[in-house]
Amino acid sequence: MEEESHILVKPKVNSSDDDDDIEESTSTSTSQQPQSPTRRRTTAVIITLTILFVIIGAILAAGAYDTRANSSQPDDTRLSSIKATRSIKAVCAVTHDPPTCVTDLTTLDSTNLYDPELIFNLTLSRALTELVRISTLPKTLISKSTDLRAGSALRDCVSLFDDAVSQLSQAIEAMKSGEDGRILNEEKVGDLKTWISSAMSDQETCTDGLEEMGSSDLEEVKMKVKVSSEFMSDCLAVLDNLEKILNLFGKKLH
Numbered sequence: 001m002e003e004e005s006h007i008l009v010k011p012k013v014n015s016s017d018d019d020d021d022i023e024e025s026t027s028t029s030t031s032q033q034p035q036s037p038t039r040r041r042t043t044a045v046i047i048t049l050t051i052l053f054v055i056i057g058a059i060l061a062a063g064a065y066d067t068r069a070n071s072s073q074p075d076d077t078r079l080s081s082i083k084a085t086r087s088i089k090a091v092c093a094v095t096h097d098p099p100t101c102v103t104d105l106t107t108l109d110s111t112n113l114y115d116p117e118l119i120f121n122l123t124l125s126r127a128l129t130e131l132v133r134i135s136t137l138p139k140t141l142i143s144k145s146t147d148l149r150a151g152s153a154l155r156d157c158v159s160l161f162d163d164a165v166s167q168l169s170q171a172i173e174a175m176k177s178g179e180d181g182r183i184l185n186e187e188k189v190g191d192l193k194t195w196i197s198s199a200m201s202d203q204e205t206c207t208d209g210l211e212e213m214g215s216s217d218l219e220e221v222k223m224k225v226k227v228s229s230e231f232m233s234d235c236l237a238v239l240d241n242l243e244k245i246l247n248l249f250g251k252k253l254h
């Protein structure tokens, strides 16, 4: 029992020694506390400030880079859009309705084209789109018509419109092939004029036929054909004035 109690006591002493140690170490650290946290706080503030400066610096640098990148990009875009607007205006000036032409072509010009030849291509696209849009009209009218004589004139119109579409498509096709950016030469301009004129006269032949047969659909067809014909005659006007327009931009027909 004695032994046991001794043993029991001994650890107690030991543990109390430990406690003393701890207390001592705590007290030593307590005695240092007034200095250490201040230093630690100062260090923390310095580190925080440094990090802040680095972050702010990075943000400012990125901002400056961004501003430069952003300001140069719109400048380029603005410049090419100004150039594109100039060519569109020059091309549209020879058409029957310049303001509408400018609006239409600006809508079609998604990539800021400023080569008058490419702008001409837009007038051609506009003409083909309109022609294709109205080209189903004769078929629609045939399905409604009870007038036999007018019906035969309408059937002529179906094939005339088919031909007109294929003429203009040929013109569009010719605008696709260009060696090293050159699309038009005098010969091609001549071909384009021929195809466009043929498409125009197809439409005229159609309305003439309807008139001859006294078709009640004449007015509707004439009205629709009018816009399409105007777009095509715009294309011809641009081709007729192409040399002059190109000269404005210091260019020549190849």
Ligand SMILES: *[C@@H]1O[C@H](CO)[C@@H](O)[C@H](O)[C@H]1NC(C)=O
Pocket (backbone or CB within 6 Å): 118, 121, 122, 125, 172, 175, 176, 178, 183
């Ligand atoms: C002309 O326009 C047509 C679309 O109508 C396009 O496929 C063709 O590539 C254009 N030509 C040029 C040279 O951009």
